Amino acid sequence: MYRHRYTGTCTEKVCDLAHFSYDRDNCQGPNFWDRITPCWGNCSSLLQSPININTGETIYRPFRGLKFLDLCGRISAKIRNNGHSPHFMADDRTPVKLGNVPYSGNAGFAFHEVHIHLGQWESRGSEHSIDNQFYPMEAHMVFFDDRYENIEEAQAHRGGLAVIAVMVEFSRSNGNIFKNPFFSRRQYPRLKRQAVWSRNSCANTSVCRKKSANRLNKLMEKYYTIIKSHRAERNQEIIENSYVEVKEKISLSDVLPYDWSFYTYQGSLTTPPCYETVQWIVLRCPIAVSRKAYKSLITVSDIHGNSLKKFGIRRPLQRGIKNHPRVEVERNFRCGSQGNRRNVCPIDPDGY
Numbered sequence: 001m002y003r004h005r006y007t008g009t010c011t012e013k014v015c016d017l018a019h020f021s022y023d024r025d026n027c028q029g030p031n032f033w034d035r036i037t038p039c040w041g042n043c044s045s046l047l048q049s050p051i052n053i054n055t056g057e058t059i060y061r062p063f064r065g066l067k068f069l070d071l072c073g074r075i076s077a078k079i080r081n082n083g084h085s086p087h088f089m090a091d092d093r094t095p096v097k098l099g100n101v102p103y104s105g106n107a108g109f110a111f112h113e114v115h116i117h118l119g120q121w122e123s124r125g126s127e128h129s130i131d132n133q134f135y136p137m138e139a140h141m142v143f144f145d146d147r148y149e150n151i152e153e154a155q156a157h158r159g160g161l162a163v164i165a166v167m168v169e170f171s172r173s174n175g176n177i178f179k180n181p182f183f184s185r186r187q188y189p190r191l192k193r194q195a196v197w198s199r200n201s202c203a204n205t206s207v208c209r210k211k212s213a214n215r216l217n218k219l220m221e222k223y224y225t226i227i228k229s230h231r232a233e234r235n236q237e238i239i240e241n242s243y244v245e246v247k248e249k250i251s252l253s254d255v256l257p258y259d260w261s262f263y264t265y266q267g268s269l270t271t272p273p274c275y276e277t278v279q280w281i282v283l284r285c286p287i288a289v290s291r292k293a294y295k296s297l298i299t300v301s302d303i304h305g306n307s308l309k310k311f312g313i314r315r316p317l318q319r320g321i322k323n324h325p326r327v328e329v330e331r332n333f334r335c336g337s338q339g340n341r342r343n344v345c346p347i348d349p350d351g352y
Contacts, residue, residue, distance in 0.1 A: 014037070018040070020036060020271070022314070037272075039273050043272055043273070048276070050128040050270050050315060051265065052129045052131075052317050055131050055335075061330045063102050063332040068097070070094075072253050075094045075095070076246075081227040083302055085116070088114045088115070088219070088223075089243075090250070097110055097111065097143075097146065102330070103279060104145070104162070109143035109145055109146060110146040111142075114140065114142070117140065119134070120310070124314075126138035135169050137169075137289070142161065145157070155269070155275045155277055161277050163281065164281045165281065166255055166286065166287055167285075167286035168288070170289065205284065207337070208284070219250065221296045224293075226244055227300065230305075255287065257283060257286060257287050259284065261331070261333035261337070262281045263280075263329050264280060264281050264282070264331070265280050265328060266279060
């Protein structure tokens with residue numbers, strides 16, 4: 001049997017003790033998640049995420065615009081490195097809620113946490129791609145239907161979760177994807193063609209008012225450094241002690257772009273147990289962060305002591321590409337439109 005190169009085992013009978021890897025050559029890598037433990041069988045099912053969004057095949061629906069309760073409020077939060085990625089988590093139940101989630105009626109969704117995915121290369125860091133193009137990073141804001149007691153209960157029910165995905169690029173002052181040192185000269189013509197082609201598609205982001213996520217920058221630079229090392233989780237007490245309080249607190253406005261136009265589809269969590277209970281809301285417009293913030297994230301250690309950049313923390317595309325299942329994606333905006341909402345919150349005197 002192929003043995004796990006780090007722990008000596010490929011499987012774990014106890015679901016709560018199971019771990020996974022992003023190393024594609026590892027027996028606990030993305031292609032084998034469904035075999036690691038009995039509870040993760042969903043990972044090989046047909047409604048998996050992430051996907052490639054073919055904008056030319058998306059369907060326009062007049063969905064109501066996203067609605068947030070206490071959008072600008074800063075809420076108590078903590079951060080922890082769980083060995084796979086760092087998560088900013090809201091403390092208990094928060095007043096921050098999401099409404100007008102497609103196909104969820106009048107249900108309200110409570111905010112749970114936010115985390116950011118990246119890849120081994122800046123050119124392929126986001127989990128979702130739009131017309132086969134990726135961003136350096138992708139932020140996920142996770143919400144659960146507040147009719148359930150907690151996220152553990154909600155994620156086991158269809159439509160129990162809503163995840164807002166925000167594409168993340170680099171601030172202009174820090175260079176952009178077309179000046180990326182990881183690209184060779186031969187790649188520049190292809191990238192330029194993609195840029196020209198996207199102007200004629202729904203993926204065109206030139207209509208977006210660009211947002212430099214300065215508050216998110218500060219949080220990433222400070223707290224990813226603090227929780228850089230992963231602590232082994234031998235018992236619940238150690239897990240509790242591994243949380244670090246976020247003194248500045250967090251707000252959804254730290255992560256949201258100015259424009260809330262979105263694509264939406266039914267999919268899954270992009271990490272085990274891969275529950276297919278997520279209504280995905282992929283925002284059209286990106287935000288920008290500094291390279292310093294990016295570097296703070298890539299140096300965080302995983303459960304094996306590797307930097308997150310070594311294997312990346314992004315799952316390969318599951319649908320919307322050749323030889324993979326098709327997926328129906330809808331959007332609430334017309335191509336070329338200027339968007340439907342502006343996210344503007346007052347700035348505190350201390351910069352947060």
